[in-house]
Amino acid sequence: MRKPLPAGRLALFHALLLSAVFAFWYVMTEPGLIPPFFFEDANQAKFFFGQPGQVLARIWDWFAGGKIYVHLWITLVETMLAFVIGTLLGLGVGLWLALSPTASALADPYIKAMNAMPRVILAPIFAVWFGLGILSKVALGVTLVFFIVFFNVYQGVKEVSPVVLNNARMLGAGSRQLLRTVYVPSAMSWVFSSLHTSVGMAFVGAVVGEYLGSARGVGYLILQAEGAFDINTVFAGILVLTAFALALDALVSFAERRLLVWRPAQGETERL
Secondary structure, three states: OOOOOOHHHHHHHHHHHHHHHHHHHHHOOOOOOOOOOOOOHHHHHHHHHHHHHHHHHHHHHHHOHHHHHHHHHHHHHHHHHHHHHHHHHHHHHHHHHHHOHHHHHHHHHHHHHHHHHHHHHHHHHHHHOOOHHHHHOOOOHHHHHHHHHHHHHHHHHHHOOHHHHHHHHOOOOHHHHHHHHHHHHHHHHHHHHHHHHHHHHHHHHHHHHHHHHHOHHHHHHHHHHHHOOOOOHHHHHHHHHHHHHHHHHHHHHHHHHHHHHOOOOHHHHHOO
16 A cells, blocks of 8 residues: 655645635636636625635734634633533443443433434523523533534444453453453544544534624624625634634644554554
């Protein structure tokens, strides 16, 4: 199999691809550069898709003027609380039900029913229960993160090799030792796989909650811009949220590399 690209070259290709996307965006939305293909007037493309220069200028104004910091802090606090609480609950409940067949059989239809429910419809209920502050956004985010982590932990524990379990029991391992040395390490790969998805869902919970009722937050800024048909500010908010979601995902990847040191790297796996 071909070797993976070096980190420096991969970063260069990522930068070139991102530059190409912004260049295409600029060419397609700048009146006079090319004849419009999908719009009668070139200015219509600018109205629907904004202009990258204006979007980046809006982001610069936000950070240079300090307007974004209060809103960004609120959204990040909501996201981090939803991410951490949802992860801990999913990890705890997943381990408990995976190791308790009776409890798992009793809870199975209710877990499936709650997972099938569109959680976004809970946002108005949480707003009534917890008000329009941070708690209602955190509660919505927790419901989105919990099930992703729960099902991965549950499946990870269920797929522990019986041979490994029997060998550990033969060596005298008790229930706590099995949990610490067999079940949890086995589930960790599944947990971190789910966390990369949970990062985005935590942001979704925070932003959707801010849409439905808030006076601060990046979602609030985007909602206000939509009401004024300011597409450049909408895209600016989306880019800011995307950048911080990628930063949080990078932290998860860093923790994954530090905690799962026993797992072979990608290149080593391919050589095997």
